[in-house]
Amino acid sequence: MAAADGGVEGGGAWCCVFSPGLAKCLASVAGDGRIRVWDTQSGDLRHEYVPSSHLSATCSCLSWAAARRLHQEVPQKKKRRSEKEDEELDLLAIGTAVGSILLYSIVKGELQRKLSGGHNGKVNCVRWHQENDRLYSCSDDKHIVEWSVSTGKVKCKWKAEKGSISYLCLSPDGQMLLSAGRGITLWNLETKEVYRKFTGHATAVSSLAFATVRPPNDSQPSDEITGLYFLSGAVHDRLLNVWQVRSDRKDKNAVLSFVLTDAPVYVDLATSGDREDPVKLAVVCQDGQLHLFEHILNGYCKKPLLPTCTLQIATSGKGNEVRPVPILAAVFCSGSQSVLIAYNTLLHPVIERVTLNTNESQICLVRDTEMTVSLSMETAVTKVKTPVVARDVKVLVPGIPGHNATMKSTLMQSRKTEAKRKDSANEFTIEERLSAMDIDAMEVKHKGGFPQADNFAVLLVQGLESNDASILNKVLQIKKDALVKTTIARLPVTAVVPLLHEITRRLQSHPYRALLMVRWLKAVFTQHASFLSTLPDLVPQLGMLHQMMESRVKTLQKLSRLHGKLYLLSAQVAASKRAQDASTVIQSPKLVYAEASSEDENSEHELMEDQESDENWENEIEESVDDPKMHIDKEVSEDSGEDLHTESESEKE
Structure with a gap:
């Protein structure tokens, strides 16, 4: 059981x-x-x-x-023993x-x-x-x-x-x-x-x-x-x-x-x-x-x-x-x-x-x-011929991690021997390289500046070999695509599969790092596709990575549909809210205030005074026509006016 x-x-x-x-x-x-x-x-x-x-x-x-179990009472067809067991x-x-x-x-x-x-x-x-x-x-x-x-x-x-x-x-x-x-x-x-x-x-x-x-003799009910x-x-x-x-x-x-x-x-x-x-x-x-x-x-x-x-x-x-x-x-x-x-x-x-x-x-x-596995599994046998190699022939093979792991770049080959000797005297240690790779500080602490792509490749191989998390974190946090491609190009083929395992582990443990890890995956598959295709056990080694990528890509369509539905719902809610707010606004104003200038007030005041004086004058004229005393006073005032005029002329003389 x-x-x-x-x-x-x-x-x-x-x-x-x-x-x-x-x-x-x-x-x-x-x-x-x-x-x-x-x-x-x-x-x-x-x-x-x-x-x-x-x-x-x-x-x-x-x-x-x-x-x-087979039913022996009504056999439909006589079967062999192996078929019955199956x-x-x-x-x-x-x-x-x-x-x-x-x-x-x-x-x-x-x-x-x-x-x-x-x-x-x-x-x-x-x-x-x-x-x-x-x-x-x-x-x-x-x-x-x-x-x-x-x-x-x-x-x-x-x-x-x-x-x-x-x-x-x-x-x-x-x-x-x-x-x-x-x-x-x-x-x-x-x-x-x-x-x-x-x-x-x-x-x-x-x-x-x-x-x-x-x-079996328990007579208690199931409850x-x-x-x-x-x-x-x-x-x-x-x-x-x-x-x-x-x-x-x-x-x-x-x-x-x-x-x-x-x-x-x-x-x-x-x-x-x-x-x-x-x-x-x-x-x-x-x-x-x-x-x-x-x-x-x-x-x-x-x-x-x-x-x-x-x-x-x-x-x-x-x-x-x-x-x-x-x-x-x-x-x-x-x-x-x-x-x-x-x-x-x-x-x-x-x-x-x-x-x-x-x-x-x-x-x-x-x-x-x-x-035991080799004896139990059936494998195809092929004829292999060993090539004859002369003594003075040098065989070039990929480097072993930790022993001449990196390949020389074209920039390093073009340098002169004297420059190499000068640079070798000022070579940085791993600790100094890690401190210089602090992207957040962005401070050049050494005269030579930041490490080049060759140094990144060396650090990446050393981190994969020693399983040093600090080195791997520093190198894999690079965000520049050109630098990532150059680093992968300098990477030896023996470090490609360990790098893929490290990337897969990081994707499983921290999914939010996918944006950084995808850049490295793209560069690895672009640069080392021919090497990966020659591996006999590629399917079991990259099966988990392929399965994880397929499962994530499959959910993108559903997430996009969900995003669209949520966007429509939020837009409809916002539109209905705006409509409700607009319906509650009072269209007719309760109070309108218009500020007038001082000149306009003075002109209006003078106009009103002129209109009042004109009305008073007209009223006085009408009353003088009706009253005879007013005519006499008027004549007297005119005579007195003439006397005053003659007096003023005599004084002048």
């Missing part, structure tokens, strides 16, 4: 899983997107399947269907990153059905029901989907968590379902209701498995299950917790913990069905070690348990150098006295059966993996 049935740790497309039952096959998927099925007895490759658009819809999880192991469910599920037939060697329309996010886990007609899957979209395999349609879909669901596990009787994101929930499959919740882990759960089987145990492991967690399903529904914490050296990636259990017998546990950790545990589950245990045995694989290299080989998966064989392990790489796994010896706490098996 495999707990880590094809779960993908960390979300990357790297997983492998043994087939149920006798573990006759091993299914694996690597970074190149190809799904390979290996025969565990002979170690040969039986099937290789490449999904359409596999680089954009990468495989996220794998799950084998239960072994299908027919027992039929379907392999493949979850993808786009939300669809592929059903691959091992017997026919082709894709049998595609299940789509249930998820709109990456499928994190797929689980087969015992009947093989139902399939359960979980995704980042917070939903669990129950599929009908015969029709290929969704039977039921319900929301299980507030966040992403990373793992599923079915109970041995097929009545309960465990789902986990960070917390763990136990579901009743008939009613789709929550039976129990557990605290879970601080990070996403990466493995789940039931550790005990419900007794009163008690005494069941299950295991759970999480990403970046070095503990494998054991939980107990109690009837009182009070204790939600783990009752037992197994200590590991790293996060679990594959878990297998061996149980006898009797609660008094110990449970055997095989856990493969992310560091490539296999830990074996043996314990009787009888309630709470305060002290964490250490492994009874730890198994490692190593290979001897040059100069008696021992190099560890990671273990990918492990399952118990019949009788639980031996373990079937798969180690090396997912592209070329080596499958071996190891007999258990629990008396030794540490076991290290030395294997020559290169020799």
Whole structure:
């Protein structure tokens, strides 16, 4: 009973899983997107399947269907023994990153059905029901989907968590379902209701498995299950917790913990069905070690348990150098006295059966993996003729990193020997070069100025060889395209592949650095395309980079559509707001004030006084015409005026 049935740790497309039952096959998927099925007895490759658009819809999880038995009552056609054995192991469910599920037939060697329309996010886990007609899957979209395999349609879909669901596990009787994101929930499959919740882990759960089987004579209903145990492991967690399903529904914490050296990636259990017998546990950790545990589950245990045995694989290299080989998966064989392990790489796994010896706490098996892989894989043999080279002929080969790594530039060749001697006396150290490369300060600290492209190439090779982050950060922060092209042109071919690995790592860890890293990628592929095309293992080395670039480019169209929709919505909201503001403005003014000048006021005042004096004069004239006294006074005034005039003339004389 495999707990880590094809779960993908960390979300990357790297997983492998043994087939149920006798573990006759091993299914694996690597970074190149190809799904390979290996025969565990002979170690040969039986099937290789490449999904359409596999680089954009990468495989996220794998799950084998239960072994299908042949019906001997009504045989349609007499079949050979090999055909009967192949027919027992039929379907392999493949979850993808786009939300669809592929059903691959091992017997026919082709894709049998595609299940789509249930998820709109990456499928994190797929689980087969015992009947093989139902399939359960979980995704980042917070939903669990129950599929009908015969029709290929969704039977039921319900929301299980507030966040992403990373793992599923079915109970041995097929009545309960465990789902986990960070917390763990136990579901009743008939009613789709929550039976129990557990605290879970601080990070996403990466493995789940039931550790005990419900007794067949247990007459309790499904809502009163008690005494069941299950295991759970999480990403970046070095503990494998054991939980107990109690009837009182009070204790939600783990009752037992197994200590590991790293996060679990594959878990297998061996149980006898009797609660008094110990449970055997095989856990493969992310560091490539296999830990074996043996314990009787009888309630709470305060002290964490250490492994009874730890198994490692190593290979001897040059100069008696021992190099560890990671273990990918492990399952118990019949009788639980031996373990079937798969180690090396997912592209070329080596499958071996190891007999258990629990008396030794540490076991290290030395294997020559290169020799084993070369014998198991069929390679084409070509005739090679060694050329005859004279003694006085010099052979030019690419430089080795750290030993004459850079090639001389044309500028350096054109300099005179005397200038070279003068420059050699003032040669900068690496620390001085790094300080002079501080682009933010932009200060020339030395007479020679900033380092040229040759120095950048030397620093880049030294940084790749020593894995010095400070040197790599300084060099890879260059923003001038001409300087980047010149540096790549001076780079030796032996440093091209390490540079691509460093760029891929930076793109994965810091996506916002894509603007800088794309310039280096473009320059590398432009300058060294001919060298990269000659590499025999180019696909596995650049598969992750190609997959990452394809997935990012695919989202550009969706992002542009979303940007357009958001722009339209914001424009409509702004227009409606402006319309509302314009409708509330009062068109007629409440008060108008006009300021007049002082000259206009004086003219208006004089005009009004003139009009009043004219009116008074006219009134006086009318009154004098009517009154005779006024005429007499007028005449007297005229006579007096003449007398005054004569007097003034006499005075003058």
